[in-house]
Amino acid sequence: MEDHPLLSRIVRSKQTEVEASEHVRPVSLLEQDVSTMREQPLSPRVAWAGGKKRLRVIAETKKKSPSRGVIREPYDPMAIVSGYLMNGASGISVLTDGPFFGGHPDDLRLLKEKLARETRVPFLRKDFLILPYQIWESRCLGADIVLLIARILSFERLSEMIALSRRLGLSALVEVHSREELDMALDAGSDLVGINHRDLDSLVIDLGLSEKLAPHIPKGVLRVAESGLKTPEDRKRMEDLGYDAVLVGESFLTAPDPGVALKEFLRDVD
Ligand SMILES: O=C(O)c1ccccc1NCC(=O)[C@H](O)[C@H](O)COP(=O)(O)O
Numbered sequence: 001m002e003d004h005p006l007l008s009r010i011v012r013s014k015q016t017e018v019e020a021s022e023h024v025r026p027v028s029l030l031e032q033d034v035s036t037m038r039e040q041p042l043s044p045r046v047a048w049a050g051g052k053k054r055l056r057v058i059a060e061t062k063k064k065s066p067s068r069g070v071i072r073e074p075y076d077p078m079a080i081v082s083g084y085l086m087n088g089a090s091g092i093s094v095l096t097d098g099p100f101f102g103g104h105p106d107d108l109r110l111l112k113e114k115l116a117r118e119t120r121v122p123f124l125r126k127d128f129l130i131l132p133y134q135i136w137e138s139r140c141l142g143a144d145i146v147l148l149i150a151r152i153l154s155f156e157r158l159s160e161m162i163a164l165s166r167r168l169g170l171s172a173l174v175e176v177h178s179r180e181e182l183d184m185a186l187d188a189g190s191d192l193v194g195i196n197h198r199d200l201d202s203l204v205i206d207l208g209l210s211e212k213l214a215p216h217i218p219k220g221v222l223r224v225a226e227s228g229l230k231t232p233e234d235r236k237r238m239e240d241l242g243y244d245a246v247l248v249g250e251s252f253l254t255a256p257d258p259g260v261a262l263k264e265f266l267r268d269v270d
Pocket of ligand 1 (some may be wrong): 006060065066067068196198200203226227228229245247248250251
C-alpha cells in the first residue's frame with residue numbers, strides 16, 4: 001500500500017474506525033443480531049433477472065469525494081434516493097464512509113428501513129471494507145451488496161470476505177482497475193465484478209478500461225462499469241460492450257435534480 005498514498009490514508013483511517021467499532025460492539029453481538037434478522041438480502045442476479053435484458057443503473061448517493069470535494073450541499077440522501085427510485089434506478093449505492101465521502105453507516109440503515117420495502121432494488125454498501133467485521137456490520141445495516149476493492153486486499157483476505165459475504169446472503173461486488181486485479185477477483189471466486197474507470201491513485205478516469213477488460217470477464221459473471229459516466233451515449237457504449245449495469249454518482253448528484261438526471265441518462269439513443 002506504500003505506493004498508494006490516498007488509499008493508504010483511507011485504509012489507515014478505516015482500520016482505526018473498525019477497531020473502535022469492534023470495541024463498542026464486538027462481532028459476537030453482530031452475529032447475534034444477524035441471527036434474529038428476518039429479511040434476507042436481495043441478490044442483484046435475482047432482482048435483475050427476467051424481462052428484456054437491458055443495462056441497469058446503480059445510482060449512487062454521496063456528499064463529497066476526494067476527487068471532487070463537496071458534491072452536494074445541503075445533502076439529503078433520503079430525497080436523493082427517493083428521486084432515484086422514482087426514475088428507474090435498478091440499484092442504489094450508498095457511501096457510508098464519513099471522513100472522505102461525508103456519509104455514515106446510518107445513512108444506509110435508514111434508507112433501507114424507509115425505502116426498500118416499496119421496491120425490489122438491491123442496496124450496495126459503498127465503503128472501504130478491509131476486515132470480515134465490516135461484512136457482519138454491513139449485513140446488520142441491511143445491505144444487499146458489499147463493495148470489495150481488490151487493490152486494498154490481499155488475495156487471501158479477498159477470498160475470505162467473498163466467502164463470508166456469501167454465507168451471510170450478501171452479494172460481493174469486487175472492484176478492479178487492471179487485468180491483474182480482474183484475474184485476482186475471479187480466482188478469489190467473484191461472480192460480480194466492477195470495472196472502475198477511476199484510478200484510485202491518480203483519480204484519472206478512463207472509460208476505455210471497460211472495453212479493454214470486457215473480453216476477459218467470463219460468461220456468467222455479472223459485470224458493472226463504474227465511474228465517470230455522464231451521458232446516455234456513455235450508457236449505450238457500456239450496453240454495447242455487454243455490461244449488465246453501470247454505477248453512476250457524480251453526474252447525477254451535481255445536477256439540480258438527481259432523479260431527473262437519471263431519467264435523462266436512461267433516454268434512448270441510436
Ligand atoms: O471518487 C473519488 O474521488 C474516489 C477516491 C478514492 C477512492 C474512491 C473514490 N470514488 C469511488 C468511486 O469510484 C465512485 O464513487 C463510483 O464509482 C461512482 O463514480 P462517479 O459516477 O464518477 O461518481
